[in-house]
Amino acid sequence: MNKAIFLDRDGVLINNQHHYYIWESTQIEFIDGVFDNLKRLQQKGFQLYIVSNQGGISRGLYTKENILTIHEELIETFRKNQIIISDILFCPHHSKKEKCLCRKPKSLMIEKLIAKYNLNLQESTMIGDSESDMKAAAMAGVHGIKITPNQNMFPFISTILR
């Protein structure tokens, strides 16, 4: 069985202080230490996954294609830095527009990844910057680490790097 780190995208990998919604490459500003931290996690044997709420799609602010494109770019940028992102799932829905099972704090995105990639719950952790990330982690049965938004996650992940 594999062990995984589920990463929220905005506020954890990409700085969202200046843009609440991020859908084009010009808006991407990586948070300090992201590449080093993901490399460290990878070296500890974790597979890396991103799970992201993208309610801006439902709200008509940008399209699914915008997100697929920016995610391909993200995967490529990480790859150039020797980091493999195994998969990215996003929820295109918004609670004000419709009900769904995927939008965090619901746990469907994490559960799908667990099933598809045969991940070990006990050894896997969701790293997020919001309560909804932590609720999704708890509902899926994985550990949760809440970091300070848009800050280097290193002090928060030291326990799993030991």
Ligand SMILES: [Mg+2]
């Ligand atoms: Mg976030």
Ligand SMILES: [Zn+2]
């Ligand atoms: Zn959804």
